[in-house]
Amino acid sequence: MKYSVLGALSLVLTCHFGAPAQAVKSNKPATNKAATSKKASAAAASPAAQSAPVAPLVVPSWLPPSNPVQPSATILTDVLDTKLDVRFDWAKQQLLGTALLTLRPHFYTQNQVVLDAKGFDIKNVRLVTGNKDKTLTYGYDKRKLTINLDRQYTRSETYLIRISYVAKPNELPANGSAAITSDKGLYFVNPLGTEKNKPKQIWTQGETEANSCWFPTIDKPNQRMTQEIAMTVEAQYKTLSNGLLISSKKNSDGTRTDVWKQSLPAAPYLTMMAVGNFAVVSDSWRGKTVDYYVDPQYQSTAKAVFGNTPEMMEFYSQKLGVDFPWEKYSQIAVHDFVSGAMENTTAVTFEQSIVQRSARDIQDMTYDAESTITHELFHHWFGDYVTSESWANLPLNESFADYSEFLWAEHKYGADAAALVQQKSLGQYLDEARSKREPLVRYQYASQEDMFDRHSYNKGGRVLHMLRKHVGDEAFFASLNRYLTQHKYTSVELSELRTAFEDVTGEDLMWFFDQWFLQRGHPELRVTHSYAGGQIALRVQQLQDSTFSPIYRLPITITTWANNQATDHRIVVTKANQTFHLPASQRPALVKFDSGGNY
Ligand SMILES: [Zn+2]
Structure with missing residues (x-):
């Protein structure tokens, strides 16, 4: 499933108007009550605190109300x-x-x-x-x-x-x-x-x-x-x-x-x-039928829009080590569709305005159409071949489909094109995070439709990118291969993805999956540095609200430059306020935080 343009617009509006409404909601989250009583009893036990006024706990406006637990069927x-x-x-x-x-x-x-x-x-x-x-x-x-x-x-x-x-x-x-x-x-x-x-x-x-x-x-x-x-x-x-x-x-x-x-x-x-009355434009991949159903007047431009599909199928088949498993691959443009596109197995539906372009329009076509095409295709591994067992686990479908938009841009159009996908997508999550912060995989929600948000898609895609950077490319795709191969034609939950990565890398990744998939929010860092006595003092502060979101463990590479020489330092941020001392024979010309581009 991919948002339509209209869907994206309504989310932006939510960001603007959602926050004030959130603050006056009477349905307070359970975590709030627990935290309040804990603070109150701590204050009562301390004589100093008895005379001092106790600051009320401020519940951030992005904290959603408590919702019912939604187990798998x-x-x-x-x-x-x-x-x-x-x-x-x-x-x-x-x-x-x-x-x-x-x-x-x-x-x-x-x-x-x-x-x-x-x-x-x-x-x-x-x-x-x-x-x-x-x-x-x-x-x-x-x-x-x-x-x-x-x-x-x-x-x-x-x-x-x-x-x-x-x-x-x-x-x-x-x-x-x-x-x-x-x-x-x-x-x-x-x-x-x-x-x-x-x-x-x-x-x-x-x-x-x-x-x-x-x-x-x-x-x-x-x-x-x-x-x-x-x-x-x-x-x-x-x-x-x-x-x-x-x-x-x-x-x-x-x-x-x-x-x-x-x-x-x-x-x-x-x-x-x-x-309907469709023109069918034929293509193929390794002998399997690939075709594009469009209104007859778009027959001549269908290949200009969809034509990279066979190359994408080859790219993902090789990258994942799992050949496109289904019997054929059709894509169809329909009118008045209720979403951007939908990954029906072997028969993807698109809102026609995304993929039906005149010869003139094609000159101005941005990555939007192709990002939707690649998103739905990637679902044929993540979503269709291996399927999230419940809507609570929807990021197991949508984070991957979202991340495919990065993978295809990186492969086909290069690092800068991929970086643009990354930047836009991160921005869309951060916009939504102003009014709502949920765990990616969330077992509590009011309606399953609430899962189709910028968390499940955009934040999820960024989290997968961090996971890829953490374990390295070879381990990332080997882990995905293991996950797909072990769980093909079955439904899955988050722990099965984690286990696949742990089996391949040998690392216990509970910390990563817990903070990024199961807890709400994101780190907000302040980074400062100074130089004295042959050392760089690098101070990292985590400024996010640590009552409602975690203190993150963040493995990060720092690169320092001196005498036109770059030196990499690997640190692991684990505290709210932490200073690292990096050896440096002279004052550095530059200190670059996250030079590995993990985040
Ligand atoms: Zn999708």
Whole structure:
């Protein structure tokens, strides 16, 4: 998922207006209460403090209110495979569907299965058996479909359930986030053809849990399934979904049925469909289909926008030591998209204005379009191949995708281009940090949509860069290879990334992961130096609020220059106020802090 321009703008506004509102919130964080009582009792125990006024604890405006704990979804049943047969009612903006789900108890024996199915009319629910389908009883509250099985099933038994339904996405209440502005799952663009200059299209958007607005599933990121989708559409339209087009058949009523099959398992939020009048521009990478779906008038410029995709696939395959694993790679431009772009496995959706450029526009194109293209592609390793098990762990998807924007710029356009990505992205996090400071991986939030912020993306990307600089390039990519290889086609949490780095480097990295991923805030340093008696005294003060954010451990390289000779000094900052004495035979011409560019 990548922010649209509109999403970025709303975040900037939040920064300006968020801080004062935060200060008057009555819902005080739990940490605040604990800290206050601790300070109060310390003051009471000290006779000197009894007479002195006790300064009230100042709660920074960026400290969010306490939120409920959000654990990963408990897995009772695994969705192994989903087969859908769908057609569309453009006028009513509805989907008429049949879903055939292959299910299996995860560990414990089950006599029920609870599916997410939002806003459907359920026609019937049947158990598919060898000879004859068996009708099953169910309860349905318009969000959860609770199906009573005909008996107990153990974890060694798979079973098939067929559900006929009508999905009515427009009858759902609307929600959304800065990165994803709506969550009804299935969208009809210009369904009646009444808007001039806008094509009729259908597309879907699953993340976070909106695909269950158009097919029944267990709509959690720690599920993983293969899939096959038969889409019946009017013959003039093209279709796109995940995986390969395995058949396309004309029907006697003038419609056509396309069947798309993805044989490699992915999380349900990565399932997608699109229907419309697209031009398809073909490309390839190592014999796999790479193609670009655009409005016909952008057919001639599609390669100028998307054309580096095969080179990116090669670059990441080699860098990670894991070849692009999926069956094909399609990218599609759609109208009125609810985000910038979305990493649906093998079928990435883009808001059309980002990637549909006229020949004239291409002359002025900045890195924005390509950074989005590379972001979504990198998700095919971090997000799709290995998937964060819960929204709390979203930085395991988004920090990597964000950092790919740096990696591709560095590889393709050089160090200065990468430094610009770094600088802009850091600035976007720091802007947001004025009104909000959260741990990157956060187990408490009000809504999962809150995770799609400048922390999960921009700060996360910078943290990965620090990790790379700390362990070195070879260890960084070897660790990523280990992480991807060990956890392929599974869902993960933060500790699994840390363990991969520890296994490769041999270093206990709890300190790094704790301060950067699990605690809020960032260091604010004051660095001064003086020279006397053959020594440079380098004083480093950590000025950040240490009640609500940590005192950081910061390995840093200092370079001093004297007589046109550079000398490197490696120090580790660990305290709020620390002075380091560096040997120097004469007064240095320059003392450069963080000369290694780690931070
Ligand atoms: Zn993303």
